[in-house]
Amino acid sequence: EPEVTQTPSHQVTQMGQEVILRCVPISNHLYFYWYRQILGQKVEFLVSFYNNEISEKSEIFDDQFSVERPDGSNFTLKIRSTKLEDSAMYFCASLDRSEGGYTFGSGTRLTVV
Amino acid sequence: EDKVVQSPLSLVVHEGDTVTLNCSYEVTNFRSLLWYKQEKKAPTFLFMLTSSGIEKKSGRLSSILDKKELFSILNITATQTGDSAVYLCAPRYNNNDMRFGAGTRLTVKP
Numbered sequence: 001e002p003e004v005t006q007t008p009s010h011q012v013t014q015m016g017q018e019v020i021l022r023c024v025p026i027s028n029h030l031y032f033y034w035y036r037q038i039l040g041q042k043v044e045f046l047v048s049f050y051n052n053e054i055s056e057k058s059e060i061f062d063d064q065f066s067v068e069r070p071d072g073s074n075f076t077l078k079i080r081s082t083k084l085e086d087s088a089m090y091f092c093a094s095l096d097r098s099e100g101g102y103t104f105g106s107g108t109r110l111t112v113v
Numbered sequence: 114e115d116k117v118v119q120s121p122l123s124l125v126v127h128e129g130d131t132v133t134l135n136c137s138y139e140v141t142n143f144r145s146l147l148w149y150k151q152e153k154k155a156p157t158f159l160f161m162l163t164s165s166g167i168e169k170k171s172g173r174l175s176s177i178l179d180k181k182e183l184f185s186i187l188n189i190t191a192t193q194t195g196d197s198a199v200y201l202c203a204p205r206y207n208n209n210d211m212r213f214g215a216g217t218r219l220t221v222k223p
Binding site: 031033035042043044045048050055056089091095100101102103104105106107 | 147149151154155156157158159161201208209210211212213214215216
């Protein structure tokens with residue numbers, strides 16, 4: 001079954017550093033998403049991406065965040081200057097046109113120290 | 114402001130019990146409602162409900178949507194320890210975005 005792949009599975013970074021979280025969505029999918037989940041809290045929407053541009057973004061997705069789909073396969077989330085409160089599990093998801101469910105990757109656990 | 118409320122927040126049952134999980138929503142541009150199961154890592158898709166009153170079933174799990182009263186329920190019959198997880202409901206909008214509720218944590222004891 002097709003999968004959404006996320007790398008790395010765990011990243012530790014120092015406060016103030018830039019991080020790039022990588023995702024390879026399912027190849028024929030058209031809609032791409034990033035969500036995050038702080039430990040013990042709900043899954044929160046960050047951003048949706050369609051047709052090579054951001055469709056929607058939440059209040060969390062401020063100027064420190066950016067997304068890119070640099071080629072036909074990768075979908076990246078960049079955090080420019082990480083803060084302690086960015087520590088969370090970050091999930092990538094993709095969706096095709098159909099009425100099915102979104103497919104999630106297994107997540108990247110980001111720890112900011 | 115859009116709202117998604119799941120209840121109960123947590124539930125502890127014994128194997129063999131039947132549980133009903135609730136999700137109420139108030140969202141604009143509603144398209145459908147999705148249920149997910151989250152164990153250790155990523156949410157896994159269970160159901161998508163678009164029409165009122167049509168039950169979807171998968172084994173011991175079933176779900177139904179009421180678009181007039183703006184809620185959905187997820188039923189699990191004959192629960193097993195492997196059903197222990199957080200169950201998330203998520204409205205899907207017309208633009209294909211999706212937002213999660215806080216989830217119901219189900220614990221099934223042997």
